[in-house]
Amino acid sequence: MAKDGEVAKPGSGGPFEARTRPPSMADVAEMAGVSSQTVSRVANNRSNVDEATRERVLAAMQVLGYRPNTAARALATGKFRMLGVISFGLNAYGNARTLEAIVAAAQDADYSVNVVSVRAQTESAVRDAFDRLTMQAVDGIILIEAQILDTPALRLPSGLPVVVVDGEESRRHPGVDTNQAEGARLATAHLLDLGHRTVWHVCGPQDSYAARRRAESWHRTLKAAGAPVPPLLYGDWSAASGYAAGLELAANPEVSAIFAGNDQMALGVVRALHEAGRSIPDEVSVVGFDDLAESAWFLPSLTTIHQDFEEVGRQCVALLFDQFRSGHATVHGATPVAPTLIVRDSTSAPPTS
Amino acid sequence: MAKDGEVAKPGSGGPFEARTRPPSMADVAEMAGVSSQTVSRVANNRSNVDEATRERVLAAMQVLGYRPNTAARALATGKFRMLGVISFGLNAYGNARTLEAIVAAAQDADYSVNVVSVRAQTESAVRDAFDRLTMQAVDGIILIEAQILDTPALRLPSGLPVVVVDGEESRRHPGVDTNQAEGARLATAHLLDLGHRTVWHVCGPQDSYAARRRAESWHRTLKAAGAPVPPLLYGDWSAASGYAAGLELAANPEVSAIFAGNDQMALGVVRALHEAGRSIPDEVSVVGFDDLAESAWFLPSLTTIHQDFEEVGRQCVALLFDQFRSGHATVHGATPVAPTLIVRDSTSAPPTS
DNA sequence: GCAACGAATGTTTGCGCCAACATCGCGGCG
């Protein structure tokens, strides 16, 4: 419209001059002298189009700057080529890394990612997030870091493929699990192997599945080794909470080995020990969990459990795609992703006193 | 296919049985005994609907579990209620924090967020990301952390509102700027005020606008104070690169104050100094930039420049919404967000030797 | 008492695309 005579507001200042609607298939079709259906075929890379015609259509698309309208395509096909990700905060290191990997894997398959962040840890907040995504039209949903919710049985709205990362819901949906238990076993066994009589544990918050699993495995590993099981200390994943726990531990001369639930808490523990004048690793050994990019540079560099978040992201997307193809959940339960032990300078044999 | 004879796998085990299409307005309309247009009016909260009718429609929606189909709505209105975010990697602390804030602000306005991650730092990669988003049908785009690209003039596809965070592009588009210059000035002046003769700087990668701006401001601040300007050291934001720079600095007895381009590099610098036996802050003071959650717990806790990423995210969304309303870019140039200096234990007056 | 109005609701139309079917033309085969 308004294209006759005057050009649509030439140089009217705003960067998006000419709010004329973008070219549609019909425009391309007209320019290329074919039907819009042929344009559709070219756009979708169908095989049954004559090479010469295809060239012509592609050229017209190029000239007009044609971009298919995803909304129209989605409406017509019922597919959106979009994944939804629900995460409890994006800042937590693992969540950010996992999200990045999911985005990368999705992009490789020409899917985009719609991110929703849940603030409150309630069932209704998660349900809202689901509603938001189902409205926003996604083909499947990845739920990251399902924390323990206020209802025993969160009923995720069904009818949509779902993949759960590290959550309880993997009982009902395919899931990816970072094998917390194995990581905690690795950490605990490493300290035991070094000769420590037992290992103290600073656990993550009680409403975290990951924290709970790590603690359980720590407990099992100690039992299996016949080591005494010291009382559990709780933190909230933050360095501050690790510091608080570290203060307690530093006051106890019996403590020679500590397994912190994540690297941040380990950092806090290290600081508390340092302030108490207990040297690491000579007097006390500390192991973390996650392997932050910074952990190798802490003082001392931190022995920790490395998590392969890239693999977690890839697996999530793969599991979702499996469901797209098969039309239902093929794998039940969680696909494990193995963590690895990274030994650095914060652990050593106990003092020989 | 294969749908004849056999009913489509009733209760075949998958969690999404009954792939029957979700209820549409027509279904709701029929149940409520009104026209679908009235349902539309209720769904969009229009005022001119009788209260009784509205109740009836809402009840029907409830019963049927009706969710508006966003694709159809978008097709009809041309609006998508979706923001696109382009980021160079999601792991970088600032990017993750900013993204989280953007998601939160968008959700508050009932918009969703489509995230695209750019891996290569080339113009074409960014252009691809734009293409991806414009195809995926977003109403506007936020470009985070525009690194210096391989072309002098990146021409962002126009016709769509854009907001740029910390990038060169804010010359052509509204932008949000974390006021790198002010942060670097605060850091440098803090060290100078403590009595240091001059301040050495470990700069971020050369292709980062943020790094360049911090370095420029550091330089200006030194000049303004009449302090000598030592040679610039380059890192790549990583702790490893900070460590490498720190090794060099530790070998130079003249160095008493270091301003690192971010907290990770500061961590590396601290480690190198520590290994060289130079005590912090007694012999050398170190200031970082960003204020990671962990920085307060480093040994020693790190003096740094705090960035308000929440505010950045909010501003981005606000600027985009402004453009939606006005139909064009109202604000040109960057909206500054002020950083603040956080003094901790890694800085002090220089040795009195 | 009647025209004019406006609120509540219905009808029509088309957004851009794709699935399904229709058509056309050409070469092969009995």
Add this chain to the structure above:
DNA sequence: CGCCGCGATGTTGGCGCAAACATTCGTTGC
């Protein structure tokens, strides 16, 4: 030589929704 089959293309219809316009009916003003 005529029919079949297949590859290339065109035509029709409808996905679910909302804008624009049409209709109904109860009010108000003079």
